[in-house]
Amino acid sequence: MKALFLHDNLMNKHNNYFYSNGLPSNVWTERYLKVFDQMVVCTRVVEAVEDCSKTLKLSSADNVEFDLLSIGVNNISFLSKRKFIEKHIEQAVLKCGYVIARLPSIIGQIGLKYAKKHKKPFLIELVGCPWDAYWNHSLKGKVIAPFITWRTKSAVKTAPYVVYVTNSFLQGRYPTSGKTIGCSNVALTEFDEHVLTKRTDKIKGMSNRPIIIGTTASVNVRYKGQQYIIEAISMLNKQGYNFEYHLVGEGDNSYLRSVAEKFGVTDKVKYLGPMPHAQVFQYLDNIDIYAQPSRQEGLPRALIEAMSRGVPSIGSNTAGIPELLEKESIFKNGNIGDICGILKKMDQKTMLIQAKINFEKSKEYAKSILDERRIEFFKEFRDDVK
Structure with a gap:
């Protein structure tokens, strides 16, 4: 056959x-x-x-x-x-x-x-x-x-x-x-309960250091939406918050650099370039919040992988993203105010709850x-x- x-x-x-x-x-x-x-x-x-x-x-x-x-x-x-x-x-x-x-x-x-x-x-x-x-x-x-x-x-x-x-x-x-x-x-092939314990300890140990948001996606296509997170952290940092944005992904990042410059956060946005898949999980373990701000998706692998590491996550109301995250973590596509509102509510208690929910949800994709x-x-x- x-x-x-x-x-x-x-x-x-x-x-x-x-x-x-x-x-x-x-x-x-x-x-x-x-x-x-x-x-x-x-x-x-x-x-x-x-x-x-x-x-x-x-x-x-x-x-x-x-x-x-x-x-x-x-x-x-x-x-x-x-x-x-x-x-x-x-x-x-x-x-x-x-x-x-x-x-x-x-x-x-x-x-x-x-x-x-x-x-x-x-x-x-x-x-x-x-x-x-x-x-x-x-x-x-x-x-x-x-x-x-x-x-x-x-x-x-x-x-x-x-x-x-x-x-x-x-x-x-x-x-x-x-x-x-x-x-x-x-x-996903592996689920290690130690991952959730490590994430819980990381959240409990957060101090006055910058809160690191991460996204894994090509940086040369605007429908991935990283520009919305850049604008949001600019608004929040002006209000006294301390967010950084670390991006993994291939492509020309000149547009995103121009957005960061426009909103005065060039020192808060880090471009890590493409990364071997084996290293992506190390990157995910080092960030505090994962963001999936896409305007176009199916069911994003990157978000599910972040959830499997217990990373508190937020995402747009695009395609299958709302099937993965709690309603409180979903923002309207491209809405900067929504993004800011969700990030403001990301206190330690919320992050601990999300870490467990996300880790358990990811098991559905074994x-x-x-x-x-x-x-x-x-x-x-x-x-x-x-």
């Missing part, structure tokens, strides 16, 4: 191996290959000029075939090479018995078109909200957001099987008449639990057409 996986994710090819930021080899081996004999992966690809094994994760694996599209990273490529792309994807669909389309993605949408044409059983994985993704991206994004959203709603509505990464948000915005499961792509649920759903999809 061969299944085709379609998405817009970018693969990097080097020495006949494939590397990716979002699709490591264990996704194939621990998820799809538990159900299907072979996977065929159809995404974008670029030739890596130099070794990328230290910056990206190996995606190549046994029983995984890569049938990739050399169309670059610009969506204009889809328009100029549309006929070639359509033919390529149709041939890939014809060679496989099952189709798994991860949306939102253009490649995924095309794959669904041909799965329906050739009567191939298909399943949709909805991993984000295209409206939020495109509307908050750029002026061009605002133009195409209604069309992409409509296409996604139409595809999901009639899909026989849908995997949502949220428990309620995406289900409400993109409903289906088919069978569904809410199963996050975030999967890899063993999510993998079992997802695999059983995939088996149902597979066996439904036998």
Whole structure:
């Protein structure tokens, strides 16, 4: 049994191996290959000029075939090479018995078109909200957001099987008449009760030092919302508080630097750059509050990881974030007053309560639990057409 996986994710090819930021080899081996004999992966690809094994994760694996599209990273490529792309994807669909389309993605949408044409059983994985993704991206994004959203709603509505990464948000915005499961792509492997004890001691030992807020996200995309936290700590510090903001993430931080300069907190905002995943947990253990101020998300891995370290956390009312945090920790998207109000209430008692709540909530995202649920759903999809 061969299944085709379609998405817009970018693969990097080097020495006949494939590397990716979002699709490591264990996704194939621990998820799809538990159900299907072979996977065929159809995404974008670029030739890596130099070794990328230290910056990206190996995606190549046994029983995984890569049938990739050399169309670059610009969506204009889809328009100029549309006929070639359509033919390529149709041939890939014809060679496989099952189709798994991860949306939102253009490649995924095309794959669904041909799965329906050739009567191939298909399943949709909805991993984000295209409206939020495109509307908050750029002026061009605002133009195409209604069309992409409509296409996604139409595809999901009639899909026989849908995997949502949220428990309620995406289900409400993109409903289906088919069978569904809410199963996050975030999967935590370890839970150490000592982590919560250490966090509790850290909170109890807080003195007059600065309170450190942290966010893990790319620093070159404005929809991640770090600018709102920068403005908020500026207002609070002028009122006598002492907040710092430590940012982990890749990209050009010149915009955020300009925001910090505008609001007079250049000395209070630290840019730590990209960080190996193994070091992220050390970073999380050193901050006092985690902030997820995004304007566009699915169910943020970074927030769940922070919660698994017992970090008191706040977040915007975007997508699946309210599914993770207590109502008192949620602020209206981009509302500086809301952010300030929540941070003012972050006293020792509140932080101790949040640390325990967040740590316990994160256990719902244990890899063993999510993998079992997802695999059983995939088996149902597979066996439904036998």
